[in-house]
Amino acid sequence: MSDTPPILLQAVAYLEAQEHDILFLWVQIASRLPAHFRRTDDDLKALLDHMPTILAHVRRQMLEPVDPAIAADISEDLAVAHALERYGQGVSSHTIVKEYQLLRHAIWSTWERWPEAAHLSALDCFLLARHLDFRLDEFMAQTLATFVRLGTEDDGGAADTVHHPGGR
């Protein structure tokens, strides 16, 4: 971690301090996705699911070098647990992707309110984007892989289903 660019350390520290802000933004938008909007079983716990823990993991891993050749040290159990929960809720793979995109949006929106944001160079912005996108994509890929496997098992070997049969 001694080679971690200072701006990345500062940016991640800011995200940690603004954790509630990020999740609040995410909840406000995600709750309006068709899969979640006005569900009778909608509560905060069901909507958030593992997102707070995923956010914490992404934050920590953003400080590691971005190298596709290095096996991701993501918490596979976490991504799998999240996929299982969402599959049980009947949401689609589209919704899962959208939720991760919204998390990316919530993080960037929060950075835009960071006092240091006005001083970020183009290279700084690229660095932050690269690290964030790499780690979020890892989690998204792992979540989707599990989701597809669950759908395939349910369909007795059929191809990936976009909508879980029990979905809304």
Add this chain to the structure above:
Amino acid sequence: MMVGQPTPCTILVVDDQQSIVEFIEMLLVDNGYAVLTAASGREALDRIRTTPPDLVLCDFSMPQTTGWQVVQAIRELELGRHLPIVLMSAGRTFPFTRDDLDQSTAFLEKPFPIDA
């Protein structure tokens, strides 16, 4: 409660989305507010009559009774005439202008940051 301890400000949160109500409630309680909740306009009016809040935070787009209708119903109550009300809406436009709002009503566009 100890003698001299101030009574916390009570905020009524009205939204048909339970996840939103829970999150806002958590944030307000963490900041020392007492919170009442309601999932509909009718429930909100019942709450106000039984436990008058100091401020109402109300979603604009609710089924059956919109936030705007809730505001108008609250203003017809004796204890609701000057009750501060903040409308929250995810829509980009409201079907009213600032001139339509009385001095005790404001609005917030969702999504809004915690410190809004």
